[in-house]
Amino acid sequence: MKLIVIGLGQCGSRIADEFARMDKRARSQRNVSICPGVFAVNTDQADLSGLVTIKPDHQHRILIGGRKTGGHGVGKINELGAEIARADADKVIDALRTTKRFYDADGFLVIAGAAGGTGSGSVSIIAQHIKERYMDKPVYALIALPFEHEEKTEERTVYNTAVCLKSISSVADAVILVENQRYVRKDFSLRYNLSKINSLIVEPFWDLLCAGEEKNSKYIGAKTMDAGDIIQTISGWTVIGHGKARVRTLTLPFDKTDHFRMKSVSNYKGIRAMDEAVSELSLKIDPRDAGRALFLISAPAKEINMDIIKEQGDWLREMAPNAIIRNGDYPREKDTMTVTVIFSELSDLERVRYYYNRSTSMMPVIKQRQADLADRRRDIDELSRDIPSLLE
Numbered sequence: 001m002k003l004i005v006i007g008l009g010q011c012g013s014r015i016a017d018e019f020a021r022m023d024k025r026a027r028s029q030r031n032v033s034i035c036p037g038v039f040a041v042n043t044d045q046a047d048l049s050g051l052v053t054i055k056p057d058h059q060h061r062i063l064i065g066g067r068k069t070g071g072h073g074v075g076k077i078n079e080l081g082a083e084i085a086r087a088d089a090d091k092v093i094d095a096l097r098t099t100k101r102f103y104d105a106d107g108f109l110v111i112a113g114a115a116g117g118t119g120s121g122s123v124s125i126i127a128q129h130i131k132e133r134y135m136d137k138p139v140y141a142l143i144a145l146p147f148e149h150e151e152k153t154e155e156r157t158v159y160n161t162a163v164c165l166k167s168i169s170s171v172a173d174a175v176i177l178v179e180n181q182r183y184v185r186k187d188f189s190l191r192y193n194l195s196k197i198n199s200l201i202v203e204p205f206w207d208l209l210c211a212g213e214e215k216n217s218k219y220i221g222a223k224t225m226d227a228g229d230i231i232q233t234i235s236g237w238t239v240i241g242h243g244k245a246r247v248r249t250l251t252l253p254f255d256k257t258d259h260f261r262m263k264s265v266s267n268y269k270g271i272r273a274m275d276e277a278v279s280e281l282s283l284k285i286d287p288r289d290a291g292r293a294l295f296l297i298s299a300p301a302k303e304i305n306m307d308i309i310k311e312q313g314d315w316l317r318e319m320a321p322n323a324i325i326r327n328g329d330y331p332r333e334k335d336t337m338t339v340t341v342i343f344s345e346l347s348d349l350e351r352v353r354y355y356y357n358r359s360t361s362m363m364p365v366i367k368q369r370q371a372d373l374a375d376r377r378r379d380i381d382e383l384s385r386d387i388p389s390l391l392e
């Protein structure tokens with residue numbers, strides 16, 4: 001599957017930069033292109049300059065709202081991020097069209113952190129403009145939910161997140177949710193290492209995007225997972241995960257005689273990788289809420305058999321009894337078995353509920369505070385009424 005990737009704000013741009021790196025890796029290791037165009041859009045010039053892999057020209061690192069912000073961001077005011085995106089949307093859309101073989105792309109992926117100003121405010125506006133221009137291609141969003149410490153110290157974090165989620169879910173074909181905090185919990189050394197978190201966020205897309213683009217018959221599975229399967233699966237609230245298990249590369253003499261034993265070892269490893277994928281999902285969910293799901297097994301060709309696919313399908317069916325399940329295999333890896341899992345069309349997400357509830361209960365307080373500020377401004381204007389001004 002080929003995606004045109006657009007990162008918005010600092011978080012979105014950095015994750016998009018990881019996709020650009022993944023595309024480079026796909027070109028060199030697998031001779032395929034998975035992200036033919038990768039763009040970063042920001043109100044902050046310094047953040048754009050700090051990117052590594054996205055092409056360093058104005059067409060790919062796009063500064064918006066320069067005149068309004070002086071190139072220094074919008075300071076977490078996502079309404080301002082939205083306003084700037086509305087004014088500069090054409091600049092972004094024109095840049096996307098510079099992608100080589102633009103019409104070969106299967107869809108768009110817009111990325112942002114939900115809690116900030118630029119990304120949170122602009123992501124739904126840019127998604128809407130893309131959808132209006134390119135109705136035949138799906139627009140997916142990847143949204144990073146804030147860290148726990150941000151929610152505790154800054155109430156704007158929760159409010160921005162709720163507004164961003166509501167807006168993007170009404171325009172994008174699917175919203176893939178990623179909970180930053182889950183990556184911190186996995187490894188404490190990650191706490192301040194955002195670039196490591198970003199590479200973990202992007203990694204589950206590797207096999208998924210490469211599988212359908214493979215041209216070498218040696219690496220084409222019995223059931224290829226192509227763009228059509230992914231488009232049919234991804235819809236509404238979505239989460240993604242992947243798990244790995246090592247498989248032996250050497251064939252020992254007894255392998256031939258103990259065929260059944262080896263098969264069951266492979267199946268066991270497949271289930272273990274699937275379990276890891278489910279427990280390492282980008283956001284904790286209840287799979288029973290999923291209306292659609294898919295799994296992709298990538299392993300050395302001799303490790304993939306009908307049994308393993310059936311067993312994994314049965315296992316996923318038990319976890320997600322209400323989902324339409326698609327599957328695929330990708331005989332590519334050398335010594336690992338990787339299982340990628342997606343749960344989509346999720347009907348009830350506790351985390352989204354939490355942001356909506358907290359924001360709704362915060363609304364009267366926020367409104368009162370805004371009214372008090374306006375009153376104070378009016379009072380001081382009143383006091384200065386009889387004082388002459390030097391301006392005309």
Ligand SMILES: Nc1nc2c(ncn2[C@@H]2O[C@H](COP(=O)(O)OP(=O)(O)OP(=O)(O)O)[C@@H](O)[C@H]2O)c(=O)[nH]1
Nearest residue numbers: 009010011073074075076113115116117118119146
């Ligand atoms: N995973 C990940 N999350 C990030 C990263 N940078 C920021 N975030 C998260 O994204 C949220 C939004 O932050 P930014 O992306 O810096 O904000 P912005 O969209 O640039 O908006 P302004 O700075 O207000 O103009 C933060 O509150 C973090 O939760 C990153 O590199 N990776």
